[in-house]
Amino acid sequence: MYREWAAEAERAIVTRHLRRVWLLPGTILGRSGWPPTPDQRVHWHWNYWWQAHLLDCLVDAQHRDPTPARDAVIGRFSSSVRLRNFGKWTNDYYDDMAWLGLALQRAGRDVEPILAELRSAWTPDGGGGIWWRKGDRFKNAPSNGPAAILHARVGETERARELFSWLDSTLVDPDTGLVWDGLRVDDHELVKAIYTYCQGVFLGAALELSEVDAAARTVRAVAAHCAPGGVLRGQGGGDGGLFAGILARYLALAAQRLTGPEADAARTLVLDSARACREHAAEALGGPLFPSEWSQPAPDEHSRDLSVQVGAWLLFEAAATLA
Template sequence: MRRHVRRLAGVLPGTRIGRIRWPRRTPIAPFPWHYWWQAHLLDCLVDAQRRSAREGRARAIAATTRSVRIHNAGSWINRYYDDIAWFGLAVQRAGGAAGRWGPSAIEAICTQLGRGWTEDGGGGIWWRRGDNSKNAPANGPAAILLARTGQVSFAAAIVDWMSDTLVDPDTGLVHDGVRVGPDGEICEVDKRIFTYCQGVHLGACVELAQRDGHQRWADRAVAVVDAVRRRLAEPSGVLPGVGGGDGGLFAGITARYLADAAVRRPELSDAAGQLVLASAEAAWDGRLDTALGPVFSADWRAPAPEPRAGVPESDLSVQLGGWMLMEAAARLQRGG
């Protein structure tokens, strides 16, 4: 917060926004501002407030919610369905702390997500308007949000599509996405494996297991945790990093939903919890202490270097990933 969070334009009262790098590069350009990084900043603030409620933090939650809309030209919506799903999740978790803007944000975002579903490629929500790809980073968080706001059948349809289309039958890991041709059929599968694709699939399965109760959701949750443990986190048991930029958030998102699974699903408490705690121990041991607080490494398996221009550790995304991980570990501790 001390390194990255400032008023909009540095001066606008009642606002909070995350600067994407520290130390700052000059001159400072207003774009890109990374809408979805701001969503995870808000989510981390909510985590912290649930752990230890403070009046100042509650004000920061409301200010950050409002500031995203101001910076986004007065709208909650942009062309990326994954961006708005992430922000909707954070606002929904914030509840009344998001201020009077919360309900309108969730309504607008859920309506837009509904418009993103088509039968092209067998179903699923597009990654962004005007594109030909459908992927896990858009569909996973959308399904979690829709389930949490009562649209369980819609969420189930999304996750069934993900399971049928994106889960590798040999490894159990979730591919990034697919591209859809002009005929509405899948023409390419993007088989890249990212940690957060596993995390959002897990999160959606856990949410549906709690709300729907069909056994397939619990079975799929167990399968994806096992795949992450055996194929991504071995031999150290620590979730791997992928550098800075957007990738700085990937492992932290996975840790969030692993902790959620460990607390809410007894069959996952050990396997999912161990991944979170091993990663948190490694990240904390590898932190760099500064006068403005700890700096986390972009790869929790390695020590953090001094943040400077061109180093991933200067990115807000990397530091939010470390913050998410610590909150995930704290949640496990609170949950026993």
């Protein structure tokens, strides 16, 4: 069932969103909206990190059901990101680069240009960690979490542990176990907003580094505070459309790598969220159209966003690994 839903999500998003870049042969990226506005038709509206997660979903699908055709799409897609990013892999946002690095690394591409940027972003300011973006004075979970995961996966364990330790000592709420957003370094102000993807990337880093207690604590916190009625809560459209899907990805890993009640809780959160999302989908061109809030019916005001649709696809691919 979950594998079939993942395949449905893939067909729908490929049908509605994947198009050539600037009409150039051999290129392909995801249009950021459907139905597309005129600027979205030509990929003028550029969401670098949304494309990273779309690439990650294509890699998930290739693991689920390998085909030569999709393998070719993954290669074309990876090259098209660089083309649309004006010939380079990098930008000014370290969280964006970390996300693309994770997707490219899974796709078998060289990620050294991205790793070099992430290495250079670490400073002792604020106790360690990397910046959110160049020229800023903010350090946060959305940059340090995926960077820690990437460093761990390429064998740079010492740096990964530095980033994880900074997150664990600086941004974890001692009362709830939830991960706050970030730290404004100059005035030491903690930004205590709670976003689901912050929980996801912290969980992912803990799992990569075998920090079992921290991972289990995060699963418990998510179950208690981020999943009303047992379904992971959404955070609107735009960038927020990806947040719950990212959390679902790492909850699925937790279900496979942890033991005991936390593994069961992680599995239940992913599968129950997948059932809710599929139940509340609407029919559209190519297949189901998913809601931004998985416990409520589609379409909603955010359903046209690529981020919302890819977030759901992330969820279904995560569920498929647990089927």
